[in-house]
Amino acid sequence: MAALLTSNRVLIAFLLGLAMLPLFAAQFTVTIVNYIGLYALVALGLVLLTGIGGLTSFGQAAFVGLGAYATAYLTTRHGMSPWGTLIVGMVITTAVSLALGFITLRLSGHFLPLGTIAWGISLYFIFGNVQALGGHGGIDGIPPVDLFGLELGSSRAFFYVIWITLLAAIITTQNMLDSREGRAMRCLRAMTMTEAMGINTLRYRMVLFMIAAQFACVSGWLYAHLQRFVNPTPFSLGQGIEYLFMAVLGGASAVWGAVFGATAVSFLKEWLQDWLPKLLGATGNFEMVVFGLLTIVVLHRARDGLWPILLRVFAIVAPQRQQMREVEPALPLPRRDAPAPGSEVLRVIEVTKRFGGLVANNKMNLTVRAGEVMALIGPNGAGKSTLFNCISGVNPATEGEIRFMGKRIDQLGSREIAKLGMSRSFQHVRLNQDMTVLENAAIGAHLRGRKNFVQSAWRLDREEERRLLWEAAHQLQRCGLGEHLFDTCGSLPLGKQRIVEIARALCSDPTLLLLDEPAAGLRHLEKRALAELLAKLRGEGMAILLVEHDMDFVMGLADRVLVMEFGEYLAEGLPQEIQTNPKVLEAYLGGVDE
């Protein structure tokens, strides 16, 4: 029996059942499933915002209200067609979400939710007090939607409109997440890394918030034409919080979590509203106590919500055969012009970095040329990673000048520097542990693609996507990770994760590669393979600056070595000179007793 239950078949059975539902089900069931569809659309937006973007909004009900009131007002008072009002609603939603995003998204992550609380409350009071919008009484007499001359007046007919919209939203969302811009969105929480890969995190946070608002607006438009009447009640802040509970309970990390959450909350609410007043002997919204408690328990015990648990149970009941996956070959991506071998790529001049009173780097100088490996060594706390952060713009220098390819970069952000052809790895691995190795590496190739999220939602990006993934697979294979392409990064040992970081950096086709302790955690053979790879990259003309503690590795590979101690320059020279330099020996081994 188990073999009959594949996830595709379950999905098809679900869709068939859904399609037949209005033909057979009782009116009550059709109504509740209609509402589930409307709720799930809003929750889907919150999945994007919360689960993917690491942000959240309590004001989604207000966007639903915006969509509903826009069509209610314009169709009844100005006789506009519902299709026209949909566009008007979406335009207003875009403007509001961009404005709110502009104000709050530059600040810490919690200012967006606080801003949306204020927005949710304000809009609710406006709906209730503006006489043109019917005040607390609302607006009735909203016309039904007319599709190619077919009037969708009954809730059974409208069922199809709601669910086709929802399914289209789910499919386009899944498409979008499985693309260049989608990968960037999935990495937004690791902001330092994402920016260092040249990705504008602010833009993607804005986009996610805007999409979530649009889904809510469309849900409101559907609601108004299903109900044919609107009043302020369903657009309150409380409802906005309930939408968030749906997303969190269902599972904010998966698009189907939204559908599951909306379904579970809707049925539970019906049931609780029947039983709780009898149980407590009083009337009121006591189901909110249950939803609140459930949310707390879920966030304590299963942060990804109930949907992943359901999937795990399904996997036990019906084990799925692992699908064989391959990366399709594609044309290589265009490469940037390489500098002439031996020409200067990076020059650091008198760079000082202070943290308050602490001088972490004091008047550091160094140069790196095309086709050479420069090693930066020194005891722990010497300021090597700090200097890396200054060079790559992750944490800019306090004073001094840094030139990359002849251009001054010490005042630029890490994103701008990445665009110029510098790429880096991090001392503490910064990968998305839930994405595959291939997807993580492809983040590095972000700047080499152009297609945007709208194109990817409609799969107009496939040619470019193949080329990006082919590049990522190619770089991973070079780094010896060809057999791990489809493993999640979290399943790899730490040493291999560092290599994924190198492959990710290589995907950007860099002129200069900054590697922060690439050999840490590697076994002997893996270190040798890494040294061979870096030597090969040097042979191709790449400039490499690396921080490393493994002296065998450094001395066997580096062309020149610079030693730092206490944030200052100690010595510089060929590997053999450094090995015999008395100052260096003292720094590493302590003073020699005479």
Next chain:
Amino acid sequence: MDAAVALLLAQDGITNGAIYALLSLALVLVFAVTRVIYIPQGEFVAYGALSMAAVNAGFLPPTMWLVVTLGIAVAIVDSVAAIREGAKARLPMVIFKNAVLPILAVIVVRQLPLKDLAYVLQVLIALAFVVPLGPQVYRLAFQPVAEASVLLLLIVAVAVHFVMVGMGLYFFGAEGARIPPFTDGGVTLGPAYVQYQTIWIVGIAALLIAGLALFFEHSIYGKALRATAINRTGARLMGISADLAGKLCFTLSALVGAFSGILIAPITTIYYDTGFLVGLKGFVGAIIGGLVSYPLAAAGAVLVGLLESYSSFYASAYKEVIVFTLIIPVLLYQSLTTKHIDDEEDH
């Protein structure tokens, strides 16, 4: 508007502003120490006011069984933790403090002639059955996820708000309540007639704020809280328990919230869900202080009170809209002047 009305509105605004200032200080404290954006702060205002109304009318504090239930839950959770750590010697104290003490308190309070007690004693009884909810909520809802992101803590906070509002309806009913003022009457100060209760509110708020300042400057617990706010890991390495700091500031914020409710209830009718909007106005004050500065938060809260008061005169239907729109220019200013964005992955 003539001068008399303007003065009246100013008096009203400063009174409410004093309450918002107290709440905004508590919010900044909780956020700085635990990173929790404490949405349920306002519920303590309603719980405090409505419990006082109940006790004043001679009823038992409605939340007493909640305090007992949560106390038993905390005792269980803490006992399990103590057994796991092999610190069984702690068990009797854990059980006594969390479970037995609230039950004893219930037994005592049932013997008292509540209606005939002195006003001050009634206040203390009301507080005794609301304030413990603060640390209990911290222990049960927040401590298990104390290391999680600000976002997750915020969602938990909203969930706690939902639970507390729902329970508030059950405990106190949908009817609003008022309590008698601390002192009846008022006094004519120059051109204005000022109610004694207004003087009480502003005076006590000022005293509480000064008290909090002294607490943070001079007491060892206050210094521990400040240290935790500046650097959690560093404070822990110095032997300051993050759990203790969390419990302490949730206790303080519950006390401030509940007492604010008792202060304001003689001049405004409080309903079970009034607290939310009151708390949010405290938030607007706190946001004006960037969620970090105590003096700016307090000043912002007074500004909120004045704005609310004057807008209720000019456009009463839109007063909430006007108050909440105040955060837009504030956020815009902060947004245009900040360069650094918190990067949670590094914590």
